[in-house]
Amino acid sequence: MGVWFWPERESSNMEAILSMAVDGKKNAVTVGWVNSGMYYQDPTKAEPVLSEVTLERKTWHYLVLTLDPVDRGVYQDNRGLVPQHRVGTLWVDGVVVMTFETRPPLTGLHNGVAITVGAEYHAGAPRRFFTGLVDEVRVYDTTLNEMEIGAF
Numbered sequence: 728m729g730v731w732f733w734p735e736r737e738s739s740n741m742e743a744i745l746s747m748a749v750d751g752k753k754n755a756v757t758v759g760w761v762n763s764g765m766y767y768q769d770p771t772k773a774e775p776v777l778s779e780v781t782l783e784r785k786t787w788h789y790l791v792l793t794l795d796p797v798d799r800g801v802y803q804d805n806r807g808l809v810p811q812h813r814v815g816t817l818w819v820d821g822v823v824v825m826t827f828e829t830r831p832p833l834t835g836l837h838n839g840v841a842i843t844v845g846a847e848y849h850a851g852a853p854r855r856f857f858t859g860l861v862d863e864v865r866v867y868d869t870t871l872n873e874m875e876i877g878a879f
Contacts, residue, residue, distance in 0.1 A: 728867065729791040729876075730844075733860040734784045737763050741775065743855040744790065745864065746847035747840055755840070757847045758792050758817065760857060764824075765790070765817055771830045778817065778824040784859075791818040793870045797828070821877040842866065 732744050739762055746757040757768045761775075763782055768775040782788055794813040817825045844861050846853040 728842075729789065729863075729865040729871070731787055731789050731862040732760070732857070733787050733862075734760050734763075734782070734857075735859040737784055738858065741766055741768075741855050742857040742859075743843070743847040744845065744857050744861060745792075746843045748843070748848055749840060756792075756794075757855070758790065759847075759855065760859070765819060767792070767815060767817055767825065767827065769829055772827075776815075776825055776827045778819075780819070780822075780824040782819060787862075788819050789821070791871060791876045792816070793818070794829070795870055818876050 728745060730745055734742075738760065741759050741761045743757050743759040745759075747755050749755045755769060757766075759766050759768075761777070763784060764780055765778040765782070766775040793816045795816070797812040797814050812828065812830055815825075815827045815829050816823055841848075842864070843853070844864055845857040847855050
């Protein structure tokens with residue numbers, strides 16, 4: 728997914744730029760702004776993954792999140808499911824600002840995935856509102872390559 732964002736202020740509070748929830752329940756993936764940098768969070772992470780890059784506020788930035796499948800062989804977790812391991816990469820303005828390994832509870836975009844812009848949902852209520860502007864949200868059914876990401 729890709730999105731243009733313009734952060735209004737520096738904030739020590741996490742502010743969600745984009746989030747996706749499965750079947751209207753709690754968030755599966757959230758990408759946001761905190762301390763003039765970026766964060767990624769999903770239920771498999773005890774703490775959010777933070778970028779070490781400082782970004783200017785009151786400036787437009789282009790963010791892209793890719794979640795590439797990783798082959799870990801076939802096995803089942805304690806619920807009988809085969810986890811979908813992924814390597815996540817967060818790009819801002821054509822530069823990688825973080826990479827991480829995860830198992831987000833997304834099996835692809837379908838009718839049960841709700842995308843929220845400028846906030847995330849927790850226990851059925853919005854929270855972590857983004858203070859700024861968001862424009863041109865794009866969701867792709869394939870992983871963008873470096874050349875495609877840099878074209879924006």
